[in-house]
Amino acid sequence: IVINALAKSGKVGAAAEAENLLSKMHMLHEMGDQDIKPNVVTYCAVIDAYAKSMEMGAAARGDTLLANMIQFYQSDPVGNADLRPNTHVFNTVINCWSKSKDQDAASKAEEIFVAMEKLHENGIPGLKPDAFTYTVIIDAWAKTGMRGAASRAEALLSQMESKYLAGDLDLKPNTFTYNAVINSLAKSGEPGAAGKAERVLQNMVNRYRAGGANDVKPTTIHFNAVLDAFAKSGGGRDAAERAENILEWMDELYKSGNSDVKPDTITFNAVLDCWARSGDHRRAADRAEQILHHMDQLHARGNQGIKPDSYTYNVVINAWAKSGADGAAQNAENILATMEMKYREGDSSLKPNTRTYTSLIDCWAKSGEPIAARKAEQILITMQAKFEQSGDTAAKPNTHTANAVMNACAFTTKTESKGDALRIAFRVFEWLVRQRNINPDAYSYTIMLSVCSNLLPRQDKETRYNHARDLFMKCRESGHVNDFVLRKLRHTVTQEEFLSLVDYRVNSNANNLPTSWTRNARGSRGSNKSNRNKWSRK
Numbered sequence: 001i002v003i004n005a006l007a008k009s010g011k012v013g014a015a016a017e018a019e020n021l022l023s024k025m026h027m028l029h030e031m032g033d034q035d036i037k038p039n040v041v042t043y044c045a046v047i048d049a050y051a052k053s054m055e056m057g058a059a060a061r062g063d064t065l066l067a068n069m070i071q072f073y074q075s076d077p078v079g080n081a082d083l084r085p086n087t088h089v090f091n092t093v094i095n096c097w098s099k100s101k102d103q104d105a106a107s108k109a110e111e112i113f114v115a116m117e118k119l120h121e122n123g124i125p126g127l128k129p130d131a132f133t134y135t136v137i138i139d140a141w142a143k144t145g146m147r148g149a150a151s152r153a154e155a156l157l158s159q160m161e162s163k164y165l166a167g168d169l170d171l172k173p174n175t176f177t178y179n180a181v182i183n184s185l186a187k188s189g190e191p192g193a194a195g196k197a198e199r200v201l202q203n204m205v206n207r208y209r210a211g212g213a214n215d216v217k218p219t220t221i222h223f224n225a226v227l228d229a230f231a232k233s234g235g236g237r238d239a240a241e242r243a244e245n246i247l248e249w250m251d252e253l254y255k256s257g258n259s260d261v262k263p264d265t266i267t268f269n270a271v272l273d274c275w276a277r278s279g280d281h282r283r284a285a286d287r288a289e290q291i292l293h294h295m296d297q298l299h300a301r302g303n304q305g306i307k308p309d310s311y312t313y314n315v316v317i318n319a320w321a322k323s324g325a326d327g328a329a330q331n332a333e334n335i336l337a338t339m340e341m342k343y344r345e346g347d348s349s350l351k352p353n354t355r356t357y358t359s360l361i362d363c364w365a366k367s368g369e370p371i372a373a374r375k376a377e378q379i380l381i382t383m384q385a386k387f388e389q390s391g392d393t394a395a396k397p398n399t400h401t402a403n404a405v406m407n408a409c410a411f412t413t414k415t416e417s418k419g420d421a422l423r424i425a426f427r428v429f430e431w432l433v434r435q436r437n438i439n440p441d442a443y444s445y446t447i448m449l450s451v452c453s454n455l456l457p458r459q460d461k462e463t464r465y466n467h468a469r470d471l472f473m474k475c476r477e478s479g480h481v482n483d484f485v486l487r488k489l490r491h492t493v494t495q496e497e498f499l500s501l502v503d504y505r506v507n508s509n510a511n512n513l514p515t516s517w518t519r520n521a522r523g524s525r526g527s528n529k530s531n532r533n534k535w536s537r538k
Contacts, residue, residue, distance in 0.1 A: 015049040015058060019065070022046050039082035043069045044089045051096035059093075059100035063112070066093045070119075086126040090116045091133055098140040106140040106149065113137055130170040134160045135177040142184030150181075150188035154196060157181045174215040178204045179222055186229035194233035197226045198246070205253075219260040220267065223250050227270035236279045240287070243274040264305040265312070268295050272315045276322070285323035288316045289331070309349045313339045314356050321362040329367040329375070332360050353394045357383050358401045365408035373421040376408035377428060402432040403443050410450040418455045425451040433474075442482045442521045445475040449488035461494065468492040472501050479519035482510045 022038055029037045047065055050058040066089060073083040090112060097109035113133060120128045134156055141153040157173060164171040178200060185197040201223065207216050227246055230239045247268070253261040272291055275284040292308055299307045313335060320332040336352060343350045361379050364372040380397055387396040409425035412418055429448055432440050452467045472489055475481050486508060490498050502508045510518050 015046070015053040015055065015061070018046045018049040019061070022065075037082070040069070040084065040086055040089055043083070044092050047089065047092045047096060051092060051099055054099060059097040059102055059105065059108070062093045062096040063108070066090070066112075084124065084126070085119065087116075087128055087130055087133070090127065091130075091136065094133060094136050094140075098136045098143070103144075106137070106144050106146075106152075109137050109140045128170065131160070131172055131174060131177065134171065135174070135180060138177060138184065139180040142180050142187065145187055147188075147190070150184040150190055150193055150196075153181045153184040154200070157200070172215075175204075175217065175219065175222070178216070178218075179225065182222060182225040182229070186225050186232065189232055189234075194226070194229040194235060194239065194242075197229040198242075201226050217260060218253075218258075220250070220262055220264055223261060224264075224266050224270055227267060227274070231270055231273035231277055234277070237283065240271075240274040240278040240280070240284070243271045247271050262305060265295070265307055265309055268306060269309075269311055269315065272312060272319075276315050276319045281319075281323045282325050285316075285319040285325060285328065285331070288319040289335070292316050292335075307349070310339070310351060310353060310356065313350065314353075314359060317356060317359040317363065321359050321366060324366060329360075329363040329369065329372070332363040336360055351394060354383075354396060354398055354401060357395055357397075358404050361401065361404040361408060365404055365411050368411070368413065370412075370414045370417045373405075373409045373412055373417065373424045376405040377424045380405050380428065399432065399438045399441055399444065402428050402438075403441075403447055406444065406447045406451060410447055410454055412455065422451065422455040425455070440474075440478065440480070442475075442480040442485060445471055445480055446482075446484045446488050449485065449492050453488060453492040465493050465497050468497075469501060476517045479516060480521045481513060481517040482521040485521075486510065 022042060025036050025038045025042065043065055047062040050062040050065075066085070069083050069089070070085055073080045073085065077084070094109045094112050097105045097112070102108065113129060116127060116129055116133070138153045138156050141149040141156070157177060160171050160173055160177070164173065181200050182197045185193040185200070201218065204216060204218050204222065208218060223246060227243050230243045230246070233239050235242070247263060250261050250263050250267065254263065268291060272288050275287050275291070278284050292312060295306055295308045295312065317332045317335055320328045320335070325331075336356065339350050339352055339356070343352065357379055361376045364375045364379075369375075380401060383395055383397045383401065387393065405428045406425045409421040409428075412421035425448065429440070429444065432438065432444065448471050449468060452464055452471070456464045456467070458464075468489060472481075472485070475485055486502075489501065493501070499506070502513070505512065510521065
């Protein structure tokens with residue numbers, strides 16, 4: 001009872017306390033107290049305490065406890081019959097691995113699963129993988145995000161379904177199983193993953209239609225996960241159109257009586273995401289705005305589950321930013337104005353945030369309009385003023401915001417606007433340098449070198465060099481030099497000047513420069529090495 005209470009308490013150190021009590025029980029029993037003897041339930045409670053603790057090394061500790069229990073049982077199967085391993089204790093350890101953040105959690109969980117099957121084949125009764133076993137391992141693979149994880153999850157589901165259809169009723173997949181596989185496919189980014197996720201969903205729908213119980217009933221969550229898979233698929237316009245078809249499919253199921261498959265805001269936002277990432281930028285912006293208006297209409301008719309939120313508006317504004325269409329910036333301004341008006345009228349879910357305003361700046365940056373740089377800076381000034389007045393950080397400008405303004409300057413092509421854009425770019429860069437909590441990043445320096453390259457006359461070599469030198473020296477000092485910075489530096493100065501700035505390193509690239517120059521621009525190189533657990537040796 002005490003061990004079980006510790007397992008459920010969730011307090012720090014509870015699992016270790018539970019294990020200490022387990023050790024004391026063994027000791028007292030060995031000293032002759034026959035009334036105190038740990039059994040499989042005791043071990044299960046201690047392992048569950050580790051699973052709930054989420055502590056570093058908890059899964060490995062649970063793994064060791066299971067191995068110890070099996071060793072006790074195998075040393076005296078008759079005397080220690082109450083320590084005979086069963087499905088529940090194995091599932092508890094597998095669940096422990098699934099909840100851990102260990103890089104090899106999924107493969108270690110599956111090694112225990114293999115050991116479980118071997119022990120079952122060797123004749124231990126009450127020890128056999130069930131639906132929970134498969135579902136937890138599938139979920140463990142889904143969480144890894146590793147290459148091949150989604151395929152492994154899909155293969156486990158296929159194996160599970162085959163065994164169920166062959167008569168193993170303990171292996172009936174349920175909504176949690178299907179959802180884990182769909183999520184794994186959605187997150188994988190692997191080619192064809194979205195189509196596979198849709199087929200898993202279709203299989204689920206078919207099973208339910210064929211008389212399946214509520215434990216295989218598809219829900220909005222499953223459909224939304226498939227839509228998310230299409231959004232991340234890189235499938236272009238085809239993926240966006242397929243997402244709209246799935247939305248129509250959902251609507252048909254809902255209208256035919258399945259109240260658990262009702263499209264909601266997340267559903268529509270996922271379809272919007274598909275269009276925003278489709279690459280068909282001009283079509284995407286128009287379609288995104290149409291979907292936004294349709295959501296507004298549905299909500300006005302009383303559908304409380306479908307209501308545009310700040311994410312909806314941000315995606316539409318971002319779609320216009322990517323469109324390159326004439327009037328895109330003004331369209332985005334109009335959408336923001338609607339958003340701000342509704343927020344002022346009391347809709348707190350439509351509060352514009354940093355991403356909203358930064359996307360609008362990006363719209364102006366790509367508009368090619370002569371006033372783009374000035375408009376971009378004005379949005380930044382307004383954001384900063386609102387933050388200083390209210391202290392509200394929701395729309396506080398960040399490095400990305402400043403970069404977007406400088407980018408608007410770099411994109412300036414009209415000769416009469418270049419001088420103004422140049423002054424704005426350096427003004428914003430100096431503002432960014434002065435901030436306490438945000439700093440220029442590698443992209444900031446890349447953009448500012450583009451500003452120098454694009455806006456300063458080619459023949460004014462001295463001014464180009466002086467500005468480029470000052471920027472590059474700051475970039476070196478802050479450790480943000482990468483290959484993009486180097487490429488823009490080459491475009492801005494002469495070859496001789498470039499060599500002098502990189503200390504005459506011929507064929508310079510980010511990999512052969514001093515670490516102090518690049519320390520904040522490179523990704524860290526981690527090791528994927530890990531030790532296999534004890535089950536791999538059984």
